[in-house]
Amino acid sequence: MSVVAAEVSKWAVRDVSFELPPGSVTALVGANGSGKSTLLNVLAGHLPPRSGHTSIAGRVAYVPQHKPMYKNFEVPDVLEFGRRMNTIWDHKRADDWLTRFKVPRKLQVGDLSGGQRTHVTLALALGSRPDVLLLDEPMSELDPLARRKVMRELLTEVSDNGMTLIFSTHVVAEIGGVADRLLLLSGGRLLVDGDTDELLEEHVLYTGPRDPEPPVEGPVVLAKHSQSQSQFLVRSGGTQVDEPWTARYVTLEELVVAHLERVA
Ligand SMILES: Nc1ncnc2c1ncn2[C@@H]1O[C@H](COP(=O)(O)OP(=O)(O)OP(=O)(O)O)[C@@H](O)[C@H]1O
Numbered sequence: 255m256s257v258v259a260a261e262v263s264k265w266a267v268r269d270v271s272f273e274l275p276p277g278s279v280t281a282l283v284g285a286n287g288s289g290k291s292t293l294l295n296v297l298a299g300h301l302p303p304r305s306g307h308t309s310i311a312g313r314v315a316y317v318p319q320h321k322p323m324y325k326n327f328e329v330p331d332v333l334e335f336g337r338r339m340n341t342i343w344d345h346k347r348a349d350d351w352l353t354r355f356k357v358p359r360k361l362q363v364g365d366l367s368g369g370q371r372t373h374v375t376l377a378l379a380l381g382s383r384p385d386v387l388l389l390d391e392p393m394s395e396l397d398p399l400a401r402r403k404v405m406r407e408l409l410t411e412v413s414d415n416g417m418t419l420i421f422s423t424h425v426v427a428e429i430g431g432v433a434d435r436l437l438l439l440s441g442g443r444l445l446v447d448g449d450t451d452e453l454l455e456e457h458v459l460y461t462g463p464r465d466p467e468p469p470v471e472g473p474v475v476l477a478k479h480s481q482s483q484s485q486f487l488v489r490s491g492g493t494q495v496d497e498p499w500t501a502r503y504v505t506l507e508e509l510v511v512a513h514l515e516r517v518a
Contacts, residue, residue, distance in 0.1 A: 255275060255276065256273035256274055256275055256276075256311075257274060257275065257276040257278075257310065257311045257312065257385065257386060257418045258272075258273065258274040258297065258308075258309075258310050258311075258386055258418060258420070259272075259273045259274075259308065259309045259310075260272055260273075260293075260296070260297060260306070260307075260308040260309075261306040261307060261308075262293070262296050262303040262304075262305070262306035262307070262308060263303060263304050263305045263306055264292055264293075264296050264301060264302075264303050264304045265289075265292055265304070265442075266287065266288075266289050266292065266441070266442035267289040267292050267293055267296070267439075267442045268441075268442045268443050269306075269443070270289070270293060270439070270442070270443070270444050271306075271444070272437060272444065272447050274418060274420070274435065275418075276311075276385075276416060276418050277412060277413075277416050277417070277418060278418055278419075278434055278435050279409065279412055279418075279419045279421075279432060279433050279434050279435065280418075280419065280420045280421075280433060280434075280435040280436070280437055281421060281422075281423060281426075281429040281432070281433035281435070281436055281437070281450075282294070282420060282421065282422040282423070282437045282439065283422070283423060283424075283426055283429070283436065283437070283438050283439070283510055284422075284438060284439030284440055284514075285440065285514060288439040288440050288441060288442065289439050289441075289442040290390070290422040290439060291318070291319055291390050291422070292442075293439070294316065294318075294388050294390050294420070294422060295316075295318070296308060297310065297314075297316075297388055297420070298314055298316035298388050299314070300316070300318075310385075310386050311385065311386075312384075312385025312386060313342070313382065313383065313384050313385050313386070314384055314385070314386045314387075314388065315379035315380070315382050315384035315386075315387050315388070316379070316387075316388040316389075316390075317375045317376065317379050317387075317388070317389045317390065317392060318390050319390040319391050319394070319422075321371055321372065321375045323363045323371065323374065323375065324363060325362065325363050325364030326362050326363070326364060327362065327363050328359070328360065328361065328362050328363075329352065329357060329358070329359045329360075329361060329363070329366075329374060330359055332363060332374055332377075332378060333345060333348050333349065333352075333377070333378070333381065335378075336348060336377075336378045336381045336382065337381075340381070340382040342382065342383050343381055343382065343383075344380075344381050344382075344383050345381065347380050347381055347383070348377040348378060348380055348381030349377070351373065351376060351377040351380055351407070352373060352374065352377050354407065355370075355373040355400070355403075355404075357370050357373050357374060357377075358370070367395075368395030369395050369396045369397065369400055371395070372392065372393075372395050372396060372404075373404075376389075376392065376404070376408075380411060383415075384417060385416075385417060385418065386417070386418045386419075386420070387408075387411075387417055387418070387419050387420070388420050388421075389419070389420070389421040389422070390421075390422050391421075391422050391423060391424070392404065392421055392423075393405075393423065393425065393428070401425075401428060402428075405428070405432050408421075409432065420437075426506060426507040426510045426511075427505075427506075427507050429450070429506060430450075430505065430506045430507075433450055434449060434450055434451070435447075435448070435449060435450060436448060436450050436453060436506070436510075438510060438513055438514075440513070440514060440517050441517070445513050445514075445517065446509075446510075446513055450506060453506075453509060454503060454504070454506065454509070455491060455503070456489045456490070456491045457475065457487060457488075457489055457503070457504050457509050457512075458470075458487070458488055458489075458490050458491070458492065458493055458501050458502070458503060458504070459485060459486070459487050459501065459502055459503075459504050459508070460485065460486045460487075460488060460495060460499050460500070460501050461483065461484075461485050461499065461500050461501075462483070462484060462495075462498055462499035462500065463482065463483065463484065463498060464479055464480070464481065464482055464483055464484045465484045466484075468484075468486035468488050469486075469495050469496065469499045470488055470490045470492065470495060470501075471490065472488045472489050472490035472491070473488065473489045474486055474487070474488050475487040475488065475489060475509075475512050475513060475516055476512040476513075476515055476516050487504065487508075487509075487512045
């Protein structure tokens with residue numbers, strides 16, 4: 255069963271097709287201009303696809319990258335705006351988020367810090383009780399501790415409420431242990447779409463003496479050769495290899511970078 259399904263093209267996004275199960279957490283990753291914001295806008299219904307279609311079961315909330323908000327609203331006005339704009343509104347859920355992140359209630363949105371504004375937009379989005387929450391680089395204005403806390407709280411929202419979360423990010427190191435699914439875009443095309451645990455089990459890095467061929471069978475993601483050494487990242491799924499070769503699993507960051515390097 256899928257809660258989000260897409261098969262779309264729009265501007266630089268070309269024939270991107272995927273399905274996401276309910277309650278999943280998907281990281282949307284890719285270089286600048288690879289089409290992440292475009293895809294999220296199309297999913298949110300803000301941009302019509304040039305061709306193809308999307309389908310989302312249930313209510314959608316979308317927090318765009320630049321977090322547009324009325325700057326002269328005070329924080330409580332933003333929640334009141336949320337209450338009036340949404341047929342379903344959970345004031346406590348929104349208000350609790352602001353309390354948790356100590357957002358000053360008396361200030362106008364324009365006087366809040368970038369991180370505090372992020373919390374207000376997240377509170378607004380969560381208050382609408384979305385089945386699917388789309389976040390475009392939600393962490394970009396948060397400090398490292400706040401990033402962790404926000405991610406932890408969002409995961410709690412996912413597990414408590416069965417919400418499906420899709421977020422774009424450039425900080426690949428932060429998606430390990432968070433995202434159960436990876437969508438990797440490059441030049442508007444989907445390079446990788448898979449379960450993060452399965453992807454990590456498949457990708458193995460082999461290091462050994464210089465050789466034009468890897469020591470195992472399987473699709474080679476990346477090959478690098480120095481004068482005396484060769485390295486192959488192979489979707490082989492196994493670390494069994496004869497000496498002098500060595501094999502190890504890679505991190506999600508190494509996996510993403512290797513796929514991006516391959517097409518660079
Ligand atoms: N109105 C438009 N008409 C044509 N192309 C556009 C339009 N808007 C955006 N694009 C192009 O679509 C491509 C994808 O842009 P998008 O903002 O989706 O990338 P992104 O992956 O979110 O990038 P970043 O990481 O820098 O935020 C870019 O090359 C951009 O110039």
